[in-house]
Amino acid sequence: MLDNNNELQDELLFADEETEIERQSWAVEAGKWKIAIVDDESEVHQVTRMVLSDFEYAGKGIEWVSAYSAQEAREVLAAHTDLAVILLDVVMEEEHSGLHLVRYIREELGNSAVRIILRTGQPGQAPERDVITHYDINDYKEKTELTAQKLYTTLVAALRTYQNLKIIENNKLGLEEIIKSSSTIFEMQSMKKFSSAVLSQLVSILQLNRNAIHANISSFAVSGGGQEAVIVAATGDYSGEVDRRLRDVAPEPILRDIEQAFAAKTSLFMEDRFVIYFRSKTGAENAIYMQGSSPLEDWDRYLIEIYSSNVSVAFDNIYLNEELEHTQKEIIFTLGEIVETRSKETGFHVKRVAEYSKVLAQLYGLSEEDAELLRLASPMHDVGKVGIPDHILNKPGKLTSEEFDVIRTHTTIGYSMLQHSDQKIIHAAALIALQHHEKADGSGYPNGLKLDEIHIFARITALADVFDALASERVYKKAWPMEEIIAYIREQRGKQFDPRLVDLFLEHVEQFLYIRDKYDDSKIF
Known part of the structure; x- marks a missing residue:
């Protein structure tokens, strides 16, 4: 056990100088260092707690x-x-x-961070050289040599090492999170989904540090600068x-920051x-605002900067993809309109069919992504x-069977x-x-497909068309009267x-009537 006379006489000295590592409070949970005493003598527990009752390191006491x-x-x-140190006796049961x-701790639990200080009252049963060589311990002390001062010194050294290990571990996890999240964000094609993923992953990266960010964090992503941003x-508030x-939405101080x-x-x-x-190569500007964090350490900012550089490239990809999609949409609608113009059919026909199709897709239960894809x-x-000759395509009278085959x-x-x-x-x-x-009954063309053999996109478009x-x-x-149209569609069910x-x-x-009226052909000027 501890030498009580020496314990009571020694004055515990505290370091005046705090290192940069000690200031990185994010490496461990806020509050107190969690230290375990494992010993079969209750007196050892009592004396250890008494001697270190006012212990403090890096602004934290002991639990x-x-x-x-x-x-x-x-x-x-x-x-x-989350134990930081174990003061461990050798001989117990x-x-x-x-x-x-x-x-058990090192090999079965795989816990390499906790510092193990072996304390023994019978050094002959566990010789120091053998133990330190064959067991992954961090210090070896005979109980008789552990004065209050030496116990304090030993504990500070162990906690400093533990803190350094946790910083390295969290830094490693932060970099791994960046690598993992970067691969995810590059798969995003929608600006909203992309921005939402960035916010989520940014919080995930920072929450590796339990002190760096609070649970009540609020954030949002902004597209475009100026008055129209x-x-x-968004998250939180x-x-x-x-x-x-x-x-x-935002109060004046936040507007000023942005x-x-x-x-x-x-x-x-x-x-x-x-x-x-963020500023993309196309000139588009975006920003992410996050509030509710504790002051960020240099490493936090470094992680954010690394992640942000990847996000910036991904923003470029999103804008380029959106530009490509916009071009595709214009080409598709233009081609559709060209076809309708050539066949002298209604100017808003393709627009109405697109809108009818999306509504039907949503009612049918297709995803929003598929419904929008169908609309396009x-x-x-x-x-x-x-590819159909004009004299057949625009024939005002009834088509012959040969002409219909061409159609x-x-x-x-x-x-x-x-x-x-x-x-x-x-x-x-x-x-x-x-x-x-x-057709649903298999009487259609070109392949005589039946109900479920026909792609749902084609089934929806057929009804809309x-x-x-x-x-x-x-x-x-x-144009048919609406009651006759309804009767025909009902009659063709199945x-x-x-x-x-x-x-x-x-x-x-x-x-559907609302869409028809909204895009009435009489509104074309």
Whole structure:
């Protein structure tokens, strides 16, 4: 046990100088150092606690945990995974209980961070040279030599090493989180999804440091600078403000922070908040604002800067992808309109079919992504008509059987035009062009497919196309009255059209009538 006379006489000395490592409080949990005493003598527990009752290192005291046997120590280790130091006796219920516990901690638990200080009252049973060579311990002391001063010195050295190890471990985890999150953000194609992922992953990176950021953190991502900046993703207090203008949501101090970052074109770090500024190669500006953090250490800022450099490249990719998608959309709608113009059909036909199709897709339960994909692809359903001769395409009278056979080829012509593209929109358009004249009962063309054999995109577009065709005036017919259109669609349930789609259409017909009126051909000037 400890030498009580020496313990009471020695005065515990505290270091005046605090190192940079000691100031990095994020390496361990705030509050107190958790230290375990594992010894079968209760007096050792009492004396150790008394001698170190006013111990403080790096601004934190001690939270004591006691175990009186190696078996009890295992239970303590399971309940307290964040132990910093273990003051461990060698001889307890068995002669080498302490040594066996060391092996358990290092090899079975894989805990290499906790510092183990072996204390023995019987050094002959566990010779220092043998123990230090064969067991992963960090210090070896005979109980008789552990004066209060030496115990203090030993503990400070152990805690300093533990703190350094935790800093290295957290830094490693931070870099791993950046590598992992970077691969994820480069897969994002939507600006909103991308921004939301960036906020989530940034918080994840910083929360490796339990002190660096509080649970009540609030953040948002802003697209565009100036008065028209819009929140595209948010957490915490701002989670309900997505799609709103920043100036309508944020208080004046936050607006000033963000305006300063945009004006200086650089990131800003304040005591309890920071702004990360991004500028893409295309000139687009974005920013991430985060509040609720404790003052960030240099390493935190370094992690943020590394992550931000990857995010900046990903922002460029998003903008380029959006530009490509926008170009694709323009090409698709333009081609659709060219086809309709050539066949002298209604000018808003492709727009209406696109909107009808998206609504039907949503009612059917397709994802928002698929519904939008269908909206973009459906205008190409008749693209194959560019290969049909004018005298057949625009014939005002009834077509002969031979002429109708020619008209039917527009499905395979359209598919042939589009099938080789790897782009999602074009691939979907190819399927729609090929199958939108197939029928639920198998009597359609070109392949006589039945209900579930027809892609859902084509089934939806078919109903949308027929509804709009019947409701619109064409060179060969007048527009049908709405009651006759409804009667026809109902009559074709399970024959020409997917029964479920017909039911959804009839249940929500007012939505389709709204779209028809919104894009009425009479509004074209």
